[in-house]
Amino acid sequence: MENFTPISSLIGGIILGLSATLLLMAGRIAGISGILSSLIPPQPGDALWRVLFIAGLILGAAAYPLFGGDMSFVTLNPYLLPDSAHYVLLIVAGLLVGGGTYIGAGCTSGHGICGLGRLSLRSFSAVMIFMAVAVITVFVMRVLVGG
Template structure:
């Protein structure tokens, strides 16, 4: 827990919650898979806000180190995979996430941030499932794989 920052985490959570609330007040859900999925149809009238949301998401992450945020602890290859295996794992992982968002009717941000706020039983069940699987994966990686 060497990088534990409770106040920054609280501030980030508040900004995220306020943003999701404002978007929801406009009749939209701040689920990333739905926002990106809505960019695919070329005639989508809501394409502009979706692009701006996505640019803000990427731009905020890009801006963080520029304004002094520490990213030295981030590793692009945390388990030491060979480059080819690492690249394959990223592709397989991305495909599994895409399939999971289709099967689960949304992603962690849509269910966890927005769905729980609306007291959606489906979103609560989905978020509990995400968290349980994440815990199992961490356990397997740390004990079985040895990461």
């Protein structure tokens, strides 16, 4: 069951928009793939903010339940597969996302938040493709598979 929370969504969107704007004003893009890929190998004098950004993502997600966030929607085995198959699917999905990020020259956050904010035509095209694939995926999973 979906649970849309407009106030929380609005607050999260404002915080995300402000952080992306602050980074953009500093000449940086808040695309996760770019931030992470520039850590390997680290550039002199440029690694600290990238490490803090990634740490903030991880710590923010970890702290969510501590502040009353509902994690009941998280399941370890959504399709009732054996655990080994589930982990194989997670690895394959991660590799597909990484490959898509490389081919698309950026991730959804980079294109969707920062690229659209800069009125990038390439980012607009990427976001339209992301959305089309998302719609098709939901249709397949809900209607054809029955998930």
